Amino acid sequence: MSELFEGILRSYDERRRADLVAAYMAVEHAAEPVSEVRFAALREPALRRTVEQLLALSGRTLVRSEQTRWISGYRDDVAAELARDPECVLPVQERAVLTLVLIHSVAIPRAAGSLADDSWLSPYPTPMDELRRRTQLPLGELETSLRKLRLAGLVSQVKAGADEAGGFVPGPQFHRLTDAARRRLQEELILAAGPDSPLAAAIRARRRGRERDQGENT
Numbered sequence: 205m206s207e208l209f210e211g212i213l214r215s216y217d218e219r220r221r222a223d224l225v226a227a228y229m230a231v232e233h234a235a236e237p238v239s240e241v242r243f244a245a246l247r248e249p250a251l252r253r254t255v256e257q258l259l260a261l262s263g264r265t266l267v268r269s270e271q272t273r274w275i276s277g278y279r280d281d282v283a284a285e286l287a288r289d290p291e292c293v294l295p296v297q298e299r300a301v302l303t304l305v306l307i308h309s310v311a312i313p314r315a316a317g318s319l320a321d322d323s324w325l326s327p328y329p330t331p332m333d334e335l336r337r338r339t340q341l342p343l344g345e346l347e348t349s350l351r352k353l354r355l356a357g358l359v360s361q362v363k364a365g366a367d368e369a370g371g372f373v374p375g376p377q378f379h380r381l382t383d384a385a386r387r388r389l390q391e392e393l394i395l396a397a398g399p400d401s402p403l404a405a406a407i408r409a410r411r412r413g414r415e416r417d418q419g420e421n422t
Contacts, residue, residue, distance in 0.1 A: 208261060209225070209258055209261070212254060212257050212258055212261075213225075213258075216254075220245075220251070223243070223244045223245040223251065224245045224251060224254055224255060224258065226243060226245070227243040227244075227245035227246050227251075227252075227255050228245075228255055228258045228259065230242075230243060231246075231255070231259075231266065231274050231275050231276040232259075232264070232276050234275060235357070235376045236275070236376060236379065237267075237269035237270070237273035237274055237275040237379055238273060238274060238275065239272060239273050240272050240273065240274060241272070246274050252266065252274075259276050260279070263278055263279055263282035264276045264277065264278060264279065264282075265277060265278070265279045265382065267379070267380055267381070267382055269379060275379050275380055276380065277379075277380030277381060277382055277385070278380075278382075279382075280382055280384045280385065283382075283385060294358075295349075297341055297345055297349045298349045298352055298353055300339060300341070300349075301335065301339065301341070301346065301349040301350060301353060301359075302353055302358055302359065303393075303396050304330065304334075304335055304338050304339060305330045305335070305353075305359050305372050305373065305374060306324075306374060306389075306393055307393065307396065307397050308328075308330040308334055308338075309326040309328050309329060309330050309371075309372070309373045309374060310323075310324060310326050310328075310374060310393070311393050311394075311397050312328075313326060313328045322386060324374055324378040324381060324386060324389065325373070325374055325378055325379070326373045326374060327373070328373070329362040329370060329371030329372055329373050330371045330372050330373070331370070331371040332370075332371060332372070334371070335350075335372070350372065353375070354375065356375075356377065357375045357376050357377040358374070358375045358377050358378075359372045359373065359374060359375045360372070360373050360374070360375045360376065391407045394407060395407060395408075
């Protein structure tokens with residue numbers, strides 16, 4: 205890692221280099237966004253820009269959470285390129301199960317006013333029974349898909365408490381969405397949950413317009 209970063213880090217003294225590497229490792233490997241209070245290289249804007257440069261070497265960027273917390277995620281252009289690679293796309297069964305979790309844990313509570321518009325994490329777990337009712341997958345395939353999604357950090361399992369039902373919620377990888385990725389995911393969720401709604405029609409029309417404009421500009 206030192207060789208990869210040397211061109212960026214060589215102008216800093218040993219203490220600053222350690223601060224920068226510590227912040228980089230934290231935002232890359234933490235499951236939850238980390239507080240800038242703990243890392244000088246996240247608190248200071250100039251050093252934070254350097255952390256951005258380190259992340260950019262591998263196609264990553266800083267993602268702000270709750271104003272003073274940070275984590276890393278793929279840059280939008282890199283994510284778009286990865287999405288075109290079949291090896292980087294979830295199998296259709298896992299996409300279907302993840303969509304169900306997002307609809308029941310995020311879209312429905314959001315429509316009811318119980319969840320903030322920009323949040324993709326939720327305290328409203330989707331029960332296993334609901335997933336079984338809403339999918340045509342055999343139980344074994346459903347359980348396998350959920351296990352793979354958990355391992356990928358795309359869903360988390362919430363155990364049942366004394367006064368609450370257990371189930372599945374979006375996982376920690378959703379912290380790593382950029383603002384643009386959040387908007388795209390919201391559009392995809394609308395298209396999945398209400399494909400015939402006026403809002404879905406507006407999204408499709410807006411996308412066709414963007415594609416048309418891009419075609420004219422190339």
